[in-house]
Amino acid sequence: xxxxxxxxxxxxxxxxxxxxxxxxxxxxxxxxxxxxxxxxxxxxxxxxxxxxxxxxxxxxxxxxxxxxxxxxxxxxxxxxxxxxxxxxxxxxxxxxxxxxxxxxx
Amino acid sequence: xxxxxxxxxxxxxxxxxxxxxxxxxxxxxxxxxxxxxxxxxxxxxxxxxxxxxxxxxxxxxxxxxxxxxxxxxxxxxxxxxxxxxxxxxxxxxxxxxxxxxxxxxxxxxxxxxxxxxxxxxxxxxxxxxxxxxxxxxxxxxxxxxxxxxxxxxxxxxxxxxxxxxxxxxxxxxxxxxxxxxxxxxxxxxxxxxxxxxxxxxxxxxxxxxxxxxxxxxxxxxxxxxxxxxxxxxxxxxxxxxxxxxxxxxxxxxxxxxxxxxxxxxxxxxxxxxxxxxxxxxxxxxxxxxxxxxxxxxxxxxxxxxxxxxxxxxxxxxxxxxxxxxxxxxxxxxxxxxxxxxxxxxxxxxxxxxxxxxxxxxxxxxxxxxxxxxxxxxxxxxxxxxxxxxxxxxxxxxxxxxxxxxxxxxxxxxxxxxxxxxxxxxxxxxxxxxxxxxxxxxxxxxxxxxxxxxxxxxxxxxxxxxxxxxxxxxxxxxxxxxxxxxxxxxxxxxxxxxxxxxxxxxxxxxxxxxxxxxxxxxxxxxxxxxxxxxxxxxxxxxxxxxxxxxxxxxxxxxxxxxxxxxxxxxxxxxxxxxxxxxxxxxxxxxxxxxxxxxxxxxxxxxxxxxxxxxxxxxxxxxxxxxxxxxxxxxxxxxxxxxxxxxxxxxxxxxxxxxxxxxxxxxxxxxxxxxxxxxxxxxxxxxxxxxxxxxxxxxxxxxxxxxxxxxxxxxxxxxxxxxxxxxxxxxxxxxxxxxxxxxxxxxxxxxxxxxxxxxx
Numbered sequence: 001x002x003x004x005x006x007x008x009x010x011x012x013x014x015x016x017x018x019x020x021x022x023x024x025x026x027x028x029x030x031x032x033x034x035x036x037x038x039x040x041x042x043x044x045x046x047x048x049x050x051x052x053x054x055x056x057x058x059x060x061x062x063x064x065x066x067x068x069x070x071x072x073x074x075x076x077x078x079x080x081x082x083x084x085x086x087x088x089x090x091x092x093x094x095x096x097x098x099x100x101x102x103x104x105x
Numbered sequence: 106x107x108x109x110x111x112x113x114x115x116x117x118x119x120x121x122x123x124x125x126x127x128x129x130x131x132x133x134x135x136x137x138x139x140x141x142x143x144x145x146x147x148x149x150x151x152x153x154x155x156x157x158x159x160x161x162x163x164x165x166x167x168x169x170x171x172x173x174x175x176x177x178x179x180x181x182x183x184x185x186x187x188x189x190x191x192x193x194x195x196x197x198x199x200x201x202x203x204x205x206x207x208x209x210x211x212x213x214x215x216x217x218x219x220x221x222x223x224x225x226x227x228x229x230x231x232x233x234x235x236x237x238x239x240x241x242x243x244x245x246x247x248x249x250x251x252x253x254x255x256x257x258x259x260x261x262x263x264x265x266x267x268x269x270x271x272x273x274x275x276x277x278x279x280x281x282x283x284x285x286x287x288x289x290x291x292x293x294x295x296x297x298x299x300x301x302x303x304x305x306x307x308x309x310x311x312x313x314x315x316x317x318x319x320x321x322x323x324x325x326x327x328x329x330x331x332x333x334x335x336x337x338x339x340x341x342x343x344x345x346x347x348x349x350x351x352x353x354x355x356x357x358x359x360x361x362x363x364x365x366x367x368x369x370x371x372x373x374x375x376x377x378x379x380x381x382x383x384x385x386x387x388x389x390x391x392x393x394x395x396x397x398x399x400x401x402x403x404x405x406x407x408x409x410x411x412x413x414x415x416x417x418x419x420x421x422x423x424x425x426x427x428x429x430x431x432x433x434x435x436x437x438x439x440x441x442x443x444x445x446x447x448x449x450x451x452x453x454x455x456x457x458x459x460x461x462x463x464x465x466x467x468x469x470x471x472x473x474x475x476x477x478x479x480x481x482x483x484x485x486x487x488x489x490x491x492x493x494x495x496x497x498x499x500x501x502x503x504x505x506x507x508x509x510x511x512x513x514x515x516x517x518x519x520x521x522x523x524x525x526x527x528x529x530x531x532x533x534x535x536x537x538x539x540x541x542x543x544x545x546x547x548x549x550x551x552x553x554x555x556x557x558x559x560x561x562x563x564x565x566x567x568x569x570x571x572x573x574x575x576x577x578x579x580x581x582x583x584x585x586x587x588x589x590x591x592x593x594x595x596x597x598x599x600x601x602x603x604x605x606x607x608x609x610x611x612x613x614x615x616x617x618x619x620x621x622x623x624x625x626x627x628x629x630x631x632x633x634x635x636x637x638x639x640x641x642x643x644x645x646x647x648x649x650x651x652x653x654x655x656x657x658x659x660x661x662x663x664x665x666x667x668x669x670x671x672x673x674x675x676x677x678x679x680x681x682x683x684x685x686x687x688x689x690x691x692x693x694x695x696x697x698x699x700x701x702x703x704x705x706x707x708x709x710x711x712x713x714x715x716x717x718x719x720x721x722x723x724x725x726x727x728x729x730x731x732x733x734x735x736x737x738x739x740x741x742x743x744x745x746x747x748x749x750x751x752x753x754x755x756x757x758x759x760x761x762x763x764x765x766x767x768x769x770x771x772x773x774x775x776x777x778x779x780x781x782x783x784x785x786x787x788x789x790x791x792x793x794x795x796x797x798x799x800x801x802x803x804x805x806x807x808x809x810x811x812x813x814x815x816x817x818x819x820x821x822x823x824x825x826x827x828x829x830x831x832x833x834x835x836x837x838x839x840x841x842x843x844x845x846x847x848x849x850x851x852x853x854x855x856x857x858x859x860x861x862x863x
Binding site: 015057060066073 | 580605
């Protein structure tokens with residue numbers, strides 16, 4: 001429907017991320033946090049818009065991550081904060097075999 | 106006298122315990138047909154619901170039988186009665202399998218082997234035949250295993266023996282909300298390998314079919330012995346069968362025409378049987394049927410008659426509270442669904458036939474009733490038949506200070522654990538604690554630490570994920586997962602299954618996250634005493650890794666700040682010092698003054714004692730951080746008066762202060778004890794530490810805990826159970842990791858300290 005604005009980048013393997021944890025990487029020069037959920041993977045911007053906390057280090061539950069610095073909580077599907085007005089960009093993740101691919105939003 | 110108890114179920118165990126309470130000399134032998142010690146069959150459905158191991162349901166450890174001089178024969182079928190003076194048959198019951206064609210394709214739900222078979226087969230669609238208590242629990246278990254589950258029930262309502270139409274009408278949607286479909290008034294005509302065919306031709310495809318329609322007393326042995334057997338083994342009020350040498354107790358016994366299939370009567374029968382064997386005249390006169398559905402998310406309690414000549418009901422869309430009275434105005438039945446407040450009071454009213462001139466008023470009273478309002482006769486623990494009076498008496502006469510102690514002493518709460526909140530409330534009342542608003546460990550699901558601890562113990566849960574699966578705690582916002590992880594480690598004596606996703610980032614990488622996402626590293630320097638070589642190593646590391654900031658901390662240690670996650674393993678390796686746990690809700694430091702070594706005023710060896718105390722406490726996780734200090738005289742240079750645990754040398758001995766604080770709150774600690782030796786001071790400190798670990802709410806510092814409950818109850822709890830606390834401390838300490846930084850050599854995950862691109 002829309003023109004492909006961005007390309008897929010291989011960011012690692014499925015087993016590189018422990019279950020219900022996140023890890024950061026760079027995609028086209030942008031820091032991204034990739035999470036492994038019970039039902040699949042999710043990717044958002046790596047830094048919390050509030051005070052640049054490392055979201056990949058947050059606690060994951062119910063498809064949300066809580067920033068380890070001041071507790072902002074973001075929905076990994078929409079990128080919206082559940083306790084504030086901030087939001088983070090949500091990126092696409094694709095699993096191919098045991099490889100993880102990300103495409104920027 | 107030699108007594109043989111035949112059958113290793115709840116009944117056999119209850120008889121053994123009742124006899125031992127009365128007589129230490131009777132030679133006791135317990136013959137178990139199963140290859141395992143007696144276990145809690147009532148909790149069997151929890152094996153399905155959370156996949157726990159059957160060992161977690163064992164009623165008493167093997168050591169109990171040794172300590173109580175009970176010979177146990179496992180895997181033993183008794184064919185004849187020979188060689189003993191008296192016999193107690195506790196052969197229990199088997200699952201009732203109706204003569205449905207193809208029944209061999211179905212599972213029954215009776216023993217751990219059945220659970221294992223059902224678990225192995227559980228996938229896709231499941232059908233449970235039978236909508237009674239056990240059938241619903243089995244269905245809930247299958248739904249928890251991920252099966253699309255349907256209950257097929259012959260009658261027009263679920264649990265028709267316990268419920269009236271009104272309550273059953275609400276129970277159906279409540280079960281459906283848990284993912285269990287309910288089909289009423291359906292007769293199963295045939296079970297096939299592919300499913301179930303109902304009368305009328307309706308087909309239900311199923312990958313697994315479970316039959317749970319009732320029990321059949323196991324009376325084979327009794328028949329062979331020529332005892333009088335009807336539906337069960339016929340016993341008189343003394344629990345004696347038609348053979349005066351032989352008694353029968355539990356689900357195999359038929360008393361006054363009734364076979365009881367629930368747990369509470371077993372304990373009453375066992376006591377009478379034990380009296381009979383010990384030559385004491387006693388009579389069992391029957392039990393009022395009670396039932397409690399053990400399905401997480403559906404609260405249902407009922408007792409006595411579901412219907413009667415007069416009844417009052419208070420109900421709305423999701424709750425149903427009913428009280429039944431007989432023509433003389435005596436309470437004879439109650440049903441509580443969705444709102445079980447006051448269930449102990451109402452069950453007691455049914456049991457004692459309490460006069461209720463105004464039944465509506467009694468219902469209203471019960472919903473407001475606190476534990477304090479219960480009569481002494483009210484049975485708080487239905488699993489072990491413990492009344493409020495016994496619990497209060499034990500708290501008073503034995504000076505019990507923690508829920509755990511009350512459970513251990515009275516056995517109330519040692520069964521399914523659902524009564525633990527009431528036990529805790531009774532304890533709080535007796536200890537003078539004002540009635541408090543519950544503190545929720547998991548606020549999303551409004552679950553308290555006590556409630557969750559009961560679930561953990563009841564089901565032998567060892568990990569946060571299992572607990573989440575069992576009752577939803579930690580599933581919603583996840584904020585409580587670190588608290589749940591602590592609870593898991595504390596209850597399991599650090600033999601829990603560690604899950605890092607439940608831990609805050611600090612406890613995943615064993616360093617303290619800073620405002621820029623870097624970490625700080627604080628190696629352990631016990632008692633604040635170091636060496637030139639250690640200092641040189643720290644300096645070398647800081648220089649080599651260009652550590653941005655080196656700071657002397659308030660805890661008499663050195664903090665290296667601004668370190669990237671990926672640098673941590675290499676820095677730990679080069680420091681070659683253990684973790685100081687400066688990032689964790691755990692024991693941090695024990696500060697010291699120079700004590701007698703150089704100080705002109707020192708009365709005690711503060712450094713030596715401080716280092717010993719720190720070594721004894723380090724590695725233990727706690728509800729909140731714990732800071733200690735040992736100071737050599739009351740000049741208090743180590744600031745021991747304002748520490749969580751502070752030890753002060755005084756003329757002729759040592760003082761131990763607890764609950765001090767010098768952070769956002771400033772509070773002088775309370776004097777817990779004055780003891781003659783430093784060894785005693787350390788023992789008291791460790792016992793207090795363990796008490797705090799077991800009793801405080803998560804994230805409740807010692808000063809908040811003591812301000813809440815008062816120093817007197819704490820002192821009593823620590824002093825009266827010193828040995829027990831120290832034993833549990835030793836168990837926890839033995840399994841604690843003294844140095845998580847060793848994960849640099851054995852990471853829990855290859856990428857534990859790495860990013861995807863590092």
